[in-house]
Amino acid sequence: MTTSSTPAKRVTTRALQEMKQKGTRIAALTAYDALIARVFDEAGIDVLLVGDSVANVVQGHQTTLPVTLDEIIYHTKAVTRGVQRAMVVADMPFMSYQVRVDEAFRNAGRIMKETDASAVKLEGGIEYAESVRRMTASGIPVMGHLGLQPQSIHQYGGYRPRGTTADEAEKIISDAEALEQAGAFGIVLEKIPAELAQRVTNKLTIPTIGIGAGAGCDGQILVYADMLGLTVDFNPRFVRRYDQFADRARDAARQYADDIRAGTFPNEHESY
Ligand code: KIV
Numbered sequence: 001m002t003t004s005s006t007p008a009k010r011v012t013t014r015a016l017q018e019m020k021q022k023g024t025r026i027a028a029l030t031a032y033d034a035l036i037a038r039v040f041d042e043a044g045i046d047v048l049l050v051g052d053s054v055a056n057v058v059q060g061h062q063t064t065l066p067v068t069l070d071e072i073i074y075h076t077k078a079v080t081r082g083v084q085r086a087m088v089v090a091d092m093p094f095m096s097y098q099v100r101v102d103e104a105f106r107n108a109g110r111i112m113k114e115t116d117a118s119a120v121k122l123e124g125g126i127e128y129a130e131s132v133r134r135m136t137a138s139g140i141p142v143m144g145h146l147g148l149q150p151q152s153i154h155q156y157g158g159y160r161p162r163g164t165t166a167d168e169a170e171k172i173i174s175d176a177e178a179l180e181q182a183g184a185f186g187i188v189l190e191k192i193p194a195e196l197a198q199r200v201t202n203k204l205t206i207p208t209i210g211i212g213a214g215a216g217c218d219g220q221i222l223v224y225a226d227m228l229g230l231t232v233d234f235n236p237r238f239v240r241r242y243d244q245f246a247d248r249a250r251d252a253a254r255q256y257a258d259d260i261r262a263g264t265f266p267n268e269h270e271s272y
Contacts, residue, residue, distance in 0.1 A: 008041075008084035008085035009085065010084075010085060010087065010118070011046045011047065011085060011086055011087040012087065012118070013087075013118075013119065013141050013185040013186075015046075015087075016046070016047070016087070016185065016186060016207050016219075017185070017205075017206065017207065019046075019207065019218070019219075020205075020206070020207040020218045025218065025219055025220070026046050026047060026207060026209060026218055026219025026220075027044070027045050027046050027047075027219065027220065028045065028046060028047035028048070028049060028209055028219055028220065028221035029045050029047075029048060029049070029221060029222060029223075029224045029227065030048070030049045030050070030051040030053055030054075030057070030221070030222075030223045030224050030225075031048040031049070031050065031079050031082075031224060032050060032051075032054045032057065032058050032075045032078070032079065033075065033078045033079065033082070034078045034079060034081045034082030035082065036082075036224060037078070037079040037080075037081075037082030037083050037086075037088075038082035038083070040086065040224070041082065041083045041084055041085055041086045044085075045086055046086060046087065046219070047086060047087045047088075047089060047209070047219070047221070048079055048083060048086045048087070048088050048089070049088075049089045049090075049091065049121065049221060050072060050075050050076040050079050050088065050089070050090045050091060050117070051064075051091050051121075051223065052064040052067045052072065052091040052092075052093050052094070052150070052151070053091075053150070053223050054067055054071070054072070054075055055067040056223075057223060057224075057225045057230075057231070058075075059071075063150065063153050063154075064093075064094065064150045064151055064153075065094045065151060065153075065154075067093045067094075068093060069092075069093055069096045069107055069110065069111075071093075072090055072091060072092075072093050072096075072111065073090075073110065073111060073114050073115055076088065076090040076111065076115035076116075076117050077114065077115045077116070079117075080115055080116035080117060081116075087118045087119065088115075088116070088117045088118055088119075089117060089118065089119045089120065089121050089143055090111045090115060090117040090119070090120050090121070091120070091121050091122075092104070092107060092108060092111070092120050092121065092122040094151045097122050097128065097131055098124075101130050101131045101134055104122075104128070104131040104134075104135070105131065105134045105135055105138070108120045108131075108135050108140050108142070109138075109140065112140055118141060119140070119141035119142065119143055119185065120135070120140060120141075120142055120143070121142070121143040121144070121145055121188065122142065122143075122144065122145065123144075123145040123146075123149035123150070123151050123152070124144075124145070124146075124149065124175075125144070125146055125171070125172075125174070125175020125176070125178055125179060126174065126175050126178040126179075128179075129178045129179065129181070129182040130182075132144070132179060132182035132183055132184050133182040133183055135183075136182065136183030136184070136185075137183070141185045142179075142182075142183065142184045142185065143184060143185060143186045143187065143188060143209075144175075144176070144179035144184045144186070144187040144188065145187065145188040145190065146172050146175050146176055146179075146187055146188070146189055146190070146192075146200075147161075147162045147163055147172060147188075147189045147190040147191055147192040147197075147213065148161065148162045148190040148191035148192070148212070149162075149190070150190075159191070159236075161191045161192060161193065161212070162190075162191060162192055163192035163193055163196045164192075164193060169192075169193075169196050172189075172192060172196065172200065173196075173199065173200055173203065176200045176203065176204060176208075177203065177204070180204050180205065180206050184206060185206055185207075186206050186207045186208070186209060186218075187200075187204070187206065187207075187208050187209070188208075188209045188210075188211065188221065189201075189208050189209070189210050189211070189213040189217060190210075190211045190212060190213065191211070191212035191213065191236075191238065192212075192213050193213075193214070194213065194214020194215065194216055195214070195216075196213075197210055197213035197214050197216055197217050198214065198216030198217075201216055201217055201218060207219060209221050211238060212236065212237075212238030213238075222238075222239060222240070223239075226239040226241070227239070227240070227241065227242050227243075228241070228242065228243045228245040229241040229242070229243045229244040229245045229246055229247070230245045230246050230249075231246075232246050
C-alpha cells in the first residue's frame, strides 16, 4: 500500500521470488479495467492478472476460449494505467501460443510492447517449454498455469479437479519442473489436491499461486468478481466471497431508480 507522497515500488519477479524465500504469501486477483485495478493496487494486492476469464466475467461467454489477443491487449492497457505498485500479468489467449513457437513469441512480444504489462501467462507444461525458454531468453517473464486449464475445457469435458490420479499428479509435477527449467518465474496451480500443490511448491524454487489448490501454495489468486460476490451463479468451494456486491449494487440501482421516479434525485444541492 502507498500514500500519495510515497512513490510505489513495483512488484517484480525478483520480489516474488524473495517473498517465496521469506515465506511471505503473495496476494493476487484478476482485474480487467483501470477502475478496479486502482482499487486493488491501493489495497496492496501484489499481482493483478488480466485473465482470459475476462471472456466469462466481462464478455458473458461460457468459456475463456473466445477472447482474442487484441481484447487482452485492450484490457491489459487499461489495467496498467490504473496501477502503480502491483505486477500486471497478461494471459495469453487460446490459440495465441499453441500453434508455433515463433507465433507464441511474437504474440507475447506484442503484449509486452503494447500494454506495459510485466509478464505473460500461458496454460500448459512441457509442451510449451520451448516457447517459455524463447520468451524468457528475450526478456519476457512467463508465468505457467497447471492443473485445471480452462482453455482445455472441451478436452476435459468438465471442471473436475485435476491431479487426482497418480498419472495426472506425476504429469503436473514434471510439467512444473519443466516450466521452471525453461525459465518461468511462477506457476498458477488451479483446482488440484492441496497435498499435490504442497509437493509442487516444495519442489520448486519459483513461487506457486493457487486457486482451489489449498493453503500450501506461495500465494493465492481469485477471479475478482467471485471474490466480491458479483458472480452469483458460480459457487465452487474454493471461492470465498468477501462481499455480496451484486446484491448491494442491485439495491443501490433500485434506490436510484426509485429516487428518479419519485422526483427526489437530483435535489437542489445536486443541481446548478
Ligand atoms: O483467467 C484467469 O482468471 C485465470 C485465473 C483463474 C488464474 O487464469
